[in-house]
Amino acid sequence: MPSDVTPDPYADPLRFGQRVQILRERRGMTRGQLADLIGVSPHTLRKIENGQQHAPGLEMVMRIAEALRARDLSDLTGHPDMHVDLFIGPGHPRLASVKAAVDSFTLASNVEPPPTAHLEARLHAAWKARHQAPNHREVVGRLLPGLIRDGQALVRHADRAADRRAAQALLAETYSLAQFFVAYQPDSSLLWRVAERGMTAAQESEDSHTIGVAAWLLAQAHRDSGPRHYDAADAVNLEALRFLEPLLPDASDDVRAIAGALQFELGYTAARRRDTGTAWRHWDEARKVAKKLPADYYHPVTSFSRAIMGAHAVTVAVELHQGGESVRQAAKADEAVIKSRPRRARHRIEEARGFQLDGQPDVAIATLEKAHRSAPETVAYNGYARRIILEEVESKEAPRRRRASQLAVDVGLLSA
Structure with missing residues (x-):
């Protein structure tokens, strides 16, 4: 040859x-x-x-x-x-600087910490940007090194126990934001460092909501590591729910919402196992929690809300490989009420998976185009979206092949 x-x-x-x-x-x-x-x-x-x-x-x-x-x-x-990355996105240009910030521990006290209120405001702005910016990884990646440095400094300089707990809560929140950035990038060890440090800081904070968020993210890290880690994901979720359950009668909306998000994660993992009854049972329990939240409530980290439950139903059906059911659930879900751009794009990707399972590849590609318009970086780093696009690039149907090829170029899978 x-x-x-x-x-x-x-x-x-x-x-x-x-x-x-x-x-x-x-x-x-x-x-x-x-x-x-x-x-x-x-x-x-x-x-x-x-x-x-x-x-x-x-x-x-x-x-x-x-x-x-x-x-x-x-x-x-x-x-x-x-060489084609499938479930790991490309290394973001800001990954190196975020990694350096995570790995750096300044033991000297020459880094002056910002006022607590200042760091709180910056974190709030970072989460807002994460939900609203189409290029959310770029925006968050630019902010994270400074947030991590200042969060660590705030913990080091805290003299009183109450101040130290508050600083640990802010540092845990920073690591939570970092996990969203690091996820689906080619550095799994960095993802684990971020997840575990976030959990450690959350426990030091003794704040129930902070602990719930860290557990939610740590469980996802376990689940996304493959079937051998599903039990570990469930163990983290269940332990966090046991911790939160006594607090729920008098809890804030944020604490109740993170409990609902953890409940759904149990269903998500069950769906990955193809355990249909358990998956839908946990989804229904999460829906009951969501219905008790205010109609316009939206959790700032997990996006848990009344509005998200339709999107979660699509995810359960897709993970169970129930193509027809996922399409039916997608018809019920109103993605327009999902406030977060990346979460809205993620929902579109799940819909596209459902259409692909249901034998509607043209609709799947059209749905991924909508996802790309909402948040291009979400599509670029999502393995399911990449898999569907690459598959349809080889379609025997010329119009579909051309459309998929153009999307592959837009996403960065193929050269123009």
């Missing part, structure tokens, strides 16, 4: 199958579980893994990649020239 001819990445089915098996076993999944997720029989999957079946087409490869949460297409193909 001439050296300038692109090799067939699936030409060696045994090699491909072995890679599928290795990734499956690393994820702690049985053959039956993976087969169920990708819509084939365990017998067929065994033949793929053993190299007895012709290598699958791109659509099936992408479904396998999604089910296994493969970070890079080359992990499945074995070809380094097929």
